[in-house]
Amino acid sequence: EAQVTQNPRYLITVTGKKLTVTCSQNMNHEYMSWYRQDPGLGLRQIYYSMNVEVTDKGDVPEGYKVSRKEKRNFPLILESPSPNQTSLYFCASSRIGNEQFFGPGTRLTVL
Amino acid sequence: DAKTTQPPSMDCAEGRAANLPCNHSTISGNEYVYWYRQIHSQGPQYIIHGLKNNETNEMASLIITEDRKSSTLILPHATLRDTAVYYCIVRTTSNSGYALNFGKGTSLLVTP
Numbered sequence: 420e421a422q423v424t425q426n427p428r429y430l431i432t433v434t435g436k437k438l439t440v441t442c443s444q445n446m447n448h449e450y451m452s453w454y455r456q457d458p459g460l461g462l463r464q465i466y467y468s469m470n471v472e473v474t475d476k477g478d479v480p481e482g483y484k485v486s487r488k489e490k491r492n493f494p495l496i497l498e499s500p501s502p503n504q505t506s507l508y509f510c511a512s513s514r515i516g517n518e519q520f521f522g523p524g525t526r527l528t529v530l
Numbered sequence: 531d532a533k534t535t536q537p538p539s540m541d542c543a544e545g546r547a548a549n550l551p552c553n554h555s556t557i558s559g560n561e562y563v564y565w566y567r568q569i570h571s572q573g574p575q576y577i578i579h580g581l582k583n584n585e586t587n588e589m590a591s592l593i594i595t596e597d598r599k600s601s602t603l604i605l606p607h608a609t610l611r612d613t614a615v616y617y618c619i620v621r622t623t624s625n626s627g628y629a630l631n632f633g634k635g636t637s638l639l640v641t642p
Contacts, residue, residue, distance in 0.1 A: 423573070450628060452628070452629070461631075461632045461633060461634065462574070462630065462632045464629035464630075467628065467629070477629055478629065507571060509573050509574070511573075511574075513628070515628075516628065518564065518576040518579060519574075519576065519628070519630060520576065521573030521574045521575070522573050523572060523573050524571060524572065524573055526571075
């Protein structure tokens with residue numbers, strides 16, 4: 420089944436404790452992206468990647484890192500999480516310029 | 531990408547057609563109209579997209595006016611599972627990070 424998977428689905432952590440949210444897709448898509456969704460602000464793009472080893476900042480990249488060492492994986496790294504990064508996170512993938520497929524989401528709480 | 535305007539909420543009776551409007555009066559010639567929906571904090575789901583011709587797939591139909599300034603998403607026989615927030619997005623397929631500007635969308639409630 421074609422899908423985008425994210426892990427973990429739920430995470431509660433404390434300020435400053437490094438964490439990684441994984442994202443994997445099995446559709447051989449070139450493009451992958453991370454969004455965060457907050458009440459009243461909609462979905463905002465954090466980082467995106469057009470292909471392996473090619474990443475770029477979205478609208479709200481501060482406090483986040485990403486890597487794209489393999490085509491199927493696009494992990495989101497929070498080196499030192501802070502409470503304002505409490506949010507619902509979505510990973511998405513697509514062929515370049517086509518409709519995006521979204522993962523199920525990761526609900527992160529930073530205390 | 532052009533901005534869109536959608537009603538904040540709509541109701542529809544189960545089994546009836548749900549017609550969701552979207553205004554995109556500043557759309558430019560190379561911008562497509564995309565529709566996604568999000569069911570209660572799940573990942574957004576692609577529904578349909580079009581440039582200027584009407585489109586239909588297994589989920590919905592998309593009607594775009596001749597001047598392309600507005601469009602309507604039609605769910606022909608709405609079910610309770612169609613209750614969701616529906617987002618109308620206009621975007622190019624050129625290289626601009628391909629970010630989708632979801633806006634606030636229309637919250638559709640399908641009632642028994």
